[in-house]
Structure formats: C-alpha cells, structure tokens
Amino acid sequence: MNQITQAISFARDNFFYLFALCIPVLVLEGALATIITPLGNVTQVEDIQDFMELNAALVGLLSLALILVSITFIGALVSGYESINLSVNRTTFDLYSAGFRKFFILLGANILFVLAIMLGFIMLVLPAFYLMGRLSLFPSLIMFENEGVTKSLGRSWEMTDEYGGKLFGITLFFWGGTLITSLIVGALIPESTLQIFILLVIEYAIIIPWMYVYYSLYKSLSN
Numbered sequence: 001m002n003q004i005t006q007a008i009s010f011a012r013d014n015f016f017y018l019f020a021l022c023i024p025v026l027v028l029e030g031a032l033a034t035i036i037t038p039l040g041n042v043t044q045v046e047d048i049q050d051f052m053e054l055n056a057a058l059v060g061l062l063s064l065a066l067i068l069v070s071i072t073f074i075g076a077l078v079s080g081y082e083s084i085n086l087s088v089n090r091t092t093f094d095l096y097s098a099g100f101r102k103f104f105i106l107l108g109a110n111i112l113f114v115l116a117i118m119l120g121f122i123m124l125v126l127p128a129f130y131l132m133g134r135l136s137l138f139p140s141l142i143m144f145e146n147e148g149v150t151k152s153l154g155r156s157w158e159m160t161d162e163y164g165g166k167l168f169g170i171t172l173f174f175w176g177g178t179l180i181t182s183l184i185v186g187a188l189i190p191e192s193t194l195q196i197f198i199l200l201v202i203e204y205a206i207i208i209p210w211m212y213v214y215y216s217l218y219k220s221l222s223n
Contacts, residue, residue: 075099133167
C-alpha cells in the first residue's frame with residue numbers, strides 16, 4: 001500500500017496543476033452525458049428516433065471531440081507527471097500538444113488495451129484488473145521512449161512481470177474507490193447535471209493518483 005500512499009500524496013501536492021489537465025476532457029464528457037441522459041427515461045422507439053433526429057449532429061460532434069481530447073489527455077497526464085518530477089514548467093497547452101503529437105499511437109494502443117480489458121471482464125471480471133495493471137505502462141513508453149502500438153503494450157507486460165499481484169491489488173483498490181464514491185453520490189444527489197459533474201470531478205480526482213502509480217513504476221523500472 002506504500003505506492004498508493006505515495007501516489008495520493010503526489011496528487012495532493014500537485015492537484016491543481018494536474019487537475020487543470022482534466023478540465024477539457026471532463027467538460028466534454030459532462031456535456032455529452034448531459035445531452036444523452038434523457039434517453040435513459042425513453043421507452044418508445046419513436047421517441048428515441050425523434051431524439052436522435054434533433055441531437056444527432058451535436059452528439060456526433062461531441063463524441064468525436066471527446067475521443068480526440070480523451071486520448072490526447074492520456075499522453076498529457078503522464079507528461080505532466082514527468083514535468084513535475086523534472087521541475088520543468090510546462091503549461092496545459094504544452095502538455096496537450098505533446099499528447100496530440102502521439103495521438104494515433106496512443107489511440108491504437110488504447111483500443112487494444114480496452115479490448116484486453118473487455119476480454120478480462122468476460123473471463124469472470126477479476127482478470128480485467130490484472131490485465132489493466134500489467135498493460136498500463138504503455139502511455140509512458142509511448143510518450144518517453146517513442147514505442148509503437150504493440151511494442152508499448154508488449155514491453156509493459158514484460159516490465160510488470162514481477163509486479164502482477166501488486167498491480168492487481170492497486171488497480172482493484174482505485175477502481176473500487178471510484179465505484180463506491182459514485183454509488184454514494186448517486187444515492188445522495190438526484191440525477192441531474194450537478195450529479196454528472198460531481199461524479200466526473202471525483203472520477204478524475206481519483207484518476208490522477210491512480211495513473212501516477214503506473215507512471216512511477218515505469219520510472220523505477222526504466223532507471
């Protein structure tokens with residue numbers, strides 16, 4: 001649990017700098033969720049068709065923007081960790097620019113990563129957390145060593161060979177924390193735009209230390 005404590009301390013000490021990176025993707029995700037939330041109460045096919053006719057263009061535009069920004073965010077976040085550790089002052093724009101330059105490689109690796117996680121969930125759920133922990137060094141390998149799509153995932157798997165059990169526990173801890181806090185907020189606050197954005201703030205506040213665990217492991221293994 002020492003890695004979790006260190007990650008939380010790092011996130012606390014640098015929270016505002018790192019959370020600024022989360023704002024673009026958080027806003028887009030919240031806007032898209034707000035627009036499509038009414039579909040949850042729709043039961044008639046005709047109503048769904050009417051909704052899509054009215055909102056298809058906006059939903060499509062926001063979805064494309066969210067894919068672009070969320071993938072870029074992956075690279076920006078690990079670059080933010082690196083900037084702090086090297087005491088280099090880089091703006092949010094600089095960090096997103098660094099992530100954007102590796103967009104297609106990050107996108108390809110992320111697609112394979114998600115497919116592996118989905119396979120893990122099909123295999124009785126728990127293997128998903130093991131795979132998530134073992135493969136999550138890929139953003140650092142792409143951003144700092146210019147690895148390709150499959151090479152970054154393959155090297156992440158190789159580098160974490162001795163740490164599978166520990167990474168499984170850490171990944172399960174953060175995922176469980178996200179789930180529990182989301183359930184509490186969902187029970188206390190009625191479904192609304194406010195609830196959506198509170199849940200997103202909590203989600204990204206947890207993502208900051210969560211992803212730092214993988215970054216710090218990468219740094220310790222690559223030195």
